[in-house]
Amino acid sequence: MGSFCGVRPTLCVASGHAQPNGLIFQALENRAEWVTLRAVKPTEQDLLIFDGATGTNLQRLNLPASVWEGKEGCNELLNVTAPEAIQDLHRSFLDAGAQVLETNTFGASRIVLAEYGLENRVAEINAAAVANARAAIAGRPDRWVCGSLGPGTKLPSLGHIEPEKLAIAYREQIIALVEAGVDLLILETCQDLFQIKLGLIACFETLEKLGREIPVLVSVTVERTGTMLVGSDIAAAAVTVEPFPVFAFGLNCATGPTDMTSHIHWLQHNWPRRISVMPNQGLPEIVNGQTAYRLTPNEFARQMKPFVAECGVSIVGGCCGTTPEHIRALTESLRGIKPAARSLET
Numbered sequence: 001m002g003s004f005c006g007v008r009p010t011l012c013v014a015s016g017h018a019q020p021n022g023l024i025f026q027a028l029e030n031r032a033e034w035v036t037l038r039a040v041k042p043t044e045q046d047l048l049i050f051d052g053a054t055g056t057n058l059q060r061l062n063l064p065a066s067v068w069e070g071k072e073g074c075n076e077l078l079n080v081t082a083p084e085a086i087q088d089l090h091r092s093f094l095d096a097g098a099q100v101l102e103t104n105t106f107g108a109s110r111i112v113l114a115e116y117g118l119e120n121r122v123a124e125i126n127a128a129a130v131a132n133a134r135a136a137i138a139g140r141p142d143r144w145v146c147g148s149l150g151p152g153t154k155l156p157s158l159g160h161i162e163p164e165k166l167a168i169a170y171r172e173q174i175i176a177l178v179e180a181g182v183d184l185l186i187l188e189t190c191q192d193l194f195q196i197k198l199g200l201i202a203c204f205e206t207l208e209k210l211g212r213e214i215p216v217l218v219s220v221t222v223e224r225t226g227t228m229l230v231g232s233d234i235a236a237a238a239v240t241v242e243p244f245p246v247f248a249f250g251l252n253c254a255t256g257p258t259d260m261t262s263h264i265h266w267l268q269h270n271w272p273r274r275i276s277v278m279p280n281q282g283l284p285e286i287v288n289g290q291t292a293y294r295l296t297p298n299e300f301a302r303q304m305k306p307f308v309a310e311c312g313v314s315i316v317g318g319c320c321g322t323t324p325e326h327i328r329a330l331t332e333s334l335r336g337i338k339p340a341a342r343s344l345e346t
């Protein structure tokens with residue numbers, strides 16, 4: 001176990017910067033058309049706007065019982081059984097100004113799908129999710145698809161799952177997303193540093209094997225207590241992620257924007273690469289036994305703006321509760337604004 005997470009990151013970091021070999025050239029040649037179509041890269045954008053929530057918006061649709069095929073709660077199955085609903089949701093975020101769509105694959109790893117008896121449909125479900133996002137984009141320029149990798153329901157630090165099993169599940173889902181043609185990958189809602197290492201090793205090893213270079217983002221979830229679920233703070237998470245050639249690091253979920261302020265200030269002065277922020281629609285409240293989110297679109301946008309304009313955050317979006325209207329207000333409030341320059345503490 002120790003050698004697994006101790007040795008492999010070094011290999012991965014090295015491989016992340018390796019010179020292209022014959023295999024990669026071969027892969028590029030085969031994908032000449034693909035490369036031309038995506039001449040503008042998401043990594044070249046000063047500010048990248050992601051979409052908002054998937055789960056809470058799907059809940060609001062009150063889809064007919066038939067689409068669940070008896071697997072109520074498995075949002076990822078809807079990629080196959082209700083593709084129009086997923087594509088409509090994606091389109092509503094694009095219309096609101098989102099440049100990056102996250103695939104509806106947060107729980108599409110073998111481990112989570114096994115809870116619904118769907119563990120043998122990983123490739124199919126992930127491919128359908130990417131196809132739905134691509135169909136919603138429908139050739140609009142400068143719009144990208146980001147493969148979402150959730151934390152699953154079992155944390156390795158707490159002994160819920162053997163590390164190798166988690167790594168295998170990550171690899172399988174990453175292969176499915178990459179082969180289906182995602183432009184970026186995000187490991188999101190991370191709550192466990194060991195899980196982050198396993199996920200990142202799986203990402204960079206898999207990309208190397210496939211001969212692909214795709215920007216990888218990592219986003220951690222910091223509870224209102226100021227730490228992740230297993231007790232680590234933002235500095236510990238940043239130190240864990242820093243050796244990997246990730247494109248961006250940041251926060252999502254758990255709280256609204258304001259509760260993230262101190263962590264973002266820390267990243268502003270200490271994290272050397274791009275920062276992402278995708279909060280919930282405020283702190284969740286329980287109303288009549290249901291989870292409710294209260295922040296209005298304008299208030300969400302008002303709280304987010306200084307992160308970009310003053311702290312240099314350059315990737316924004318929304319998590320639980322955030323609707324297309326929240327992304328529309330965010331997009332409008334950031335029009336013409338460039339992420340502030342940052343100076344790192346040495």
Ligand SMILES: [Zn+2]
Nearest residue numbers: 253254319320
């Ligand atoms: Zn969330």
